[in-house]
Amino acid sequence: MPANSMTADHNATTVGEVTLPECWIWSSEDAGKTLNAGETVTATAIFNLYNKGNYKNETVQISITRPAHILMAITKKDASCTENGNTTYWTCALCGRYFSDENGTTEIPTGSWIIPATGHTLYKEPVAYVQPDAQKNGSVTYQCQVCDETISIEIPATTIIVPDTLEQLTDVGLSVSGWTWKTQEKLLPGTIVTAIAAYKVTEDLTITDTIQIKVSCSATNGSYQLGSNDAVTIRCTGVLSAFRRLSVDGKTLVQGQEYTAASGSTIITFNADYLNTLSAGKHTVVMTYDSGDVEAELLITKAGDVPKNDETKIEPQPDNTGSASAAGETTPSGNGALPATGDDTPVLLWLLLFTASVGMLIVVIRKYKNIK
Numbered sequence: 001m002p003a004n005s006m007t008a009d010h011n012a013t014t015v016g017e018v019t020l021p022e023c024w025i026w027s028s029e030d031a032g033k034t035l036n037a038g039e040t041v042t043a044t045a046i047f048n049l050y051n052k053g054n055y056k057n058e059t060v061q062i063s064i065t066r067p068a069h070i071l072m073a074i075t076k077k078d079a080s081c082t083e084n085g086n087t088t089y090w091t092c093a094l095c096g097r098y099f100s101d102e103n104g105t106t107e108i109p110t111g112s113w114i115i116p117a118t119g120h121t122l123y124k125e126p127v128a129y130v131q132p133d134a135q136k137n138g139s140v141t142y143q144c145q146v147c148d149e150t151i152s153i154e155i156p157a158t159t160i161i162v163p164d165t166l167e168q169l170t171d172v173g174l175s176v177s178g179w180t181w182k183t184q185e186k187l188l189p190g191t192i193v194t195a196i197a198a199y200k201v202t203e204d205l206t207i208t209d210t211i212q213i214k215v216s217c218s219a220t221n222g223s224y225q226l227g228s229n230d231a232v233t234i235r236c237t238g239v240l241s242a243f244r245r246l247s248v249d250g251k252t253l254v255q256g257q258e259y260t261a262a263s264g265s266t267i268i269t270f271n272a273d274y275l276n277t278l279s280a281g282k283h284t285v286v287m288t289y290d291s292g293d294v295e296a297e298l299l300i301t302k303a304g305d306v307p308k309n310d311e312t313k314i315e316p317q318p319d320n321t322g323s324a325s326a327a328g329e330t331t332p333s334g335n336g337a338l339p340a341t342g343d344d345t346p347v348l349l350w351l352l353l354f355t356a357s358v359g360m361l362i363v364v365i366r367k368y369k370n371i372k
C-alpha cells in the first residue's frame with residue numbers, strides 16, 4: 001500500500017507521471033492533474049488486481065509534493081560597444097529551465113535575455129589620418145566616445161592599373177578588405193576611370209576613397225619594306241578618344257602628316273613618305289594614351305631582304321599588360337617580306353625557325369658566360 005505522502009520527481013508535471021507501488025494506479029480523474037514545482041496536490045490511488053474488492057483499504061489519498069525549482073539568478077549586464085548584455089533571469093539547477101522571475105513561474109526561451117551590443121559611437125573627427133597616394137595605402141583612425149577604443153581603417157591607394165581584359169569596375173578587385181565600389185563604371189582601354197570606393201565604419205559613418213583606374217592597352221606590331229609604298233597599320237586596343245600622341249624612336253610624329261589615327265579601337269596608319277625616311281631595322285613605336293604608354297615594334301626592311309628568323313617573330317611587348325588577344329587578332333600588315341601566318345604555313349618551316357632561334361640563344365648564353 002502506498003504511503004499517504006510522496007515526493008514527485010522534479011521533472012514530473014502531472015500526477016500520472018508519479019510512480020506508484022505495483023498493483024496500484026492513479027484514479028482516472030486525478031492522473032491528469034498538474035503538478036507545479038514547489039506545490040502539493042492530493043490524488044487518489046486505487047488497488048488494481050484480479051482479486052480487488054476483497055480488501056478493506058483499496059483506495060488511498062496521497063498528497064504529492066513536487067520539489068520547487070532551485071533557482072539561480074543571472075544578474076543584468078548592460079551591453080557594451082562590442083559585447084552583448086543581458087536582462088536579469090533565473091535558471092533552475094534541477095531542470096535547467098530559464099525563467100524571467102525569481103519564483104520560476106514564467107519560463108522563457110534560451111537567449112531571450114540578450115541585449116545586443118550597441119556598436120561604437122565614434123567622434124566625427126578622426127584622431128589620426130594618413131592620406132593615401134597613388135601607390136601607398138593610407139589610414140584613418142577614429143575614437144569611440146563611449147569606450148575610448150580606437151579603430152583604424154586602411155584606405156586603398158588611389159591608383160589601380162588594370163589590363164584591357166577587364167570591362168567593368170566590378171571586375172576590379174580592391175586590395176584592402178571591407179571596401180566596395182560605390183559606383184558602376186565601364187572600363188575603356190587607354191582611359192583613366194575615376195571611381196569611388198566606400199567603407200562602412202559604423203551605421204552612421206561611411207568613408208569613401210576616390211580611385212583612378214588606369215586601363216592599359218596593347219598594340220600589334222607593324223612592318224614595312226622600303227620603297228614599297230604600302231600602307232602600314234598598327235592597331236591598339238585603346239580607344240581613340242584617349243589617344244594623345246605617337247612617337248617613333250623617341251621623336252613625336254605629326255598626326256595627319258606622318259600618320260593618321262582612326263577609331264577601332266585605334267588604327268594608326270603610317271604615311272609611306274614618312275616610312276621611306278626610316279632606316280632598315282627595328283624601330284620603337286610608343287603610343288601615349290591617358291592611362292599611359294603602350295609600345296609596339298615597327299620593322300623596316302630593304303627590298304630583296306631575306307628576313308632573319310629572329311626578326312620575323314612577333315613577340316608580345318614586355319610592357320603590354322598581358323593581353324595577347326589584341327596582338328593575335330590582327331596580323332601585321334603592309335609588308336610582303338613577312339612570312340604569312342595563315343594555316344598554309346608549313347609547320348616544319350616554323351619548327352626549323354624556332355629550333356634555329358633556340359640554338360642562337362644558347363650560343364649567346366655561352367658567349368655571355370665566357371665573358372664572365
Ligand SMILES: [Zn+2]
Pocket residue numbers: 010037068069070092093094095096097
Ligand atoms: Zn527546475
Ligand SMILES: [Zn+2]
Pocket residue numbers: 081082119120121144145146147148149
Ligand atoms: Zn565603443
